[in-house]
Amino acid sequence: MAQQERFDWWAAQPAGRKAVLPSPVRRLTLGRSAARTAVEPSAAASAAPEETSVSAEAAAEVYREVQASAAFQEIRRGYRGFVFPATVAFLAWYLLYLGAQAAAPGLMRSQVAGPVNVAWLLGLLQFASTFLLAWLYARNARAKRDRAALGLRWDTQDQLR
Template sequence: MPFGDPEPDPRAEIYLRVQASPEFQEIRRRHRDFVFPMSLAFLAWYLLYVFASTFARHFMAHRLLGACNVALAFGLLQFASTFLITWAYARNARAKRDRAALNLRWETQEMFR
């Protein structure tokens, strides 16, 4: 049937059923509960850095230690906060989502058999 309607894939119904399940919705809620606030916090932190660099030049030029000034410290803290958020995300995923997602995966695999 190259020109007709393709036959429905029976796997699609399974995936839709899994997506509608309370277990999957709980995994998604836990993901959103971490990702959205953390994304907003990081965006605010980044914008603070950008705005301070633009509008508070004297503050950012203040020397802290030797040749290190506030701007350089903020820039390095951007990298540090990125790694910290990555670590926190992985820890949160392990603690709150991975086991439930794995259980759901095994249940889904059983439906395919």
């Protein structure tokens, strides 16, 4: 797939249709000069007075600009800053559990309380750590990324109207 077409899948309209957007369509101005999107003359003449048709390519360009923007990159950096270390930590914890099962079966059979042994305890802690990780992810997203992503979404939608 060509680089030009890489992100067109979300903005693509069914064959023969053009996106209908209010006039005039503004372009994303994150770090760039304020520019107005060119509206196709034939589409402007056939549209209702308050609406103007813009090609799918123009709409896709707005999304490409958003993707290249510093605000979007900061949101992705925040996402990756949490998800990658959390994934590594969870996989390490899981592999430690599996390694302990294979390397130290005597230790894993040690009784902790009643019929519960170390293996059962560590297995149940795997579930607990999954729920803890999900809670931490939601808290991190709510505190650090959701507001910025919503603002970027509203800006983008304003540009597509």
